[in-house]
Amino acid sequence: MLDPIEPHYLQLVKNLRGIIFFSESVSPDTELKWLRRKFKYRELGFSETLKLGISWRKAIPLPKIVNDSALDSLLQASLYICPLLILKEESLNAYMDAVIACIRTKQQLSDKDLKFNIRLVNYSITDFYLDAINLALKGDLDGRRKLADRDLKRFWRIKHEADGTPLIVYIDPLLMGGRLENPIFMSLVPAIVIDFQHK
Helix, strand or coil: CCCCCCHHHHHHHHHEEEEEECCCCCCCHHHHHHHHHHCCCCEEEEECCCCCCCCCCCEEEECCCCCCHHHHHHHHHHHCCCCEEEECHHHHHHHHHHEEEEEEECCCCCHHHHHHHHHHHHHHHHHHHHHHHHHHHHCCHHHHHHHHHHHHHHHCCCCCCCCCEEEEEEECHHHCCCCCCCHHHCCCEEEEEECHHHC
8 A cells, every 4th residue: 555645645645536446246338338438538446356358548557555345445445535436337346234325216327417426526525525434433433424415416417306316425434344444444435326327
């Protein structure tokens, strides 16, 4: 893991727009190609435990923190203060026990709207980062849940439908098992599910 005082770490914190995650059981080629096309000039990170399967200069492999790719991706998102980009709805299964808030919808987002909401989840983690960590240090899981529920309001443009597919989720790394010692891994992590089979 990079030392938080290293210039390279600071550069990544400033420039990473999200951490890519997908489970081994899916083939996210379409979603990866979309991201590569839409983020030509912005960097995305991914755990070195994942194999992207495509050549992409702006996708940055990040030194692993733990061996589990789902947890590692989540901790990377907290470390670099950016959202998780979950490719394929099936990949969300890796986090289901730790999802504390969710927006479901049947709405079909345009490319422009999807990219806009990726920008919104970026704002989310930046805005509540310190509050989420302070609540974690107090052991206030209910307070973290309420924080996520309040933050859902920024996605008012999305039509919420209980029988829809997950689009925006908030994941609590404290519920993923294991003990997190360092506060930089304790933020709530907002995520957006990118799955073009629903488009």
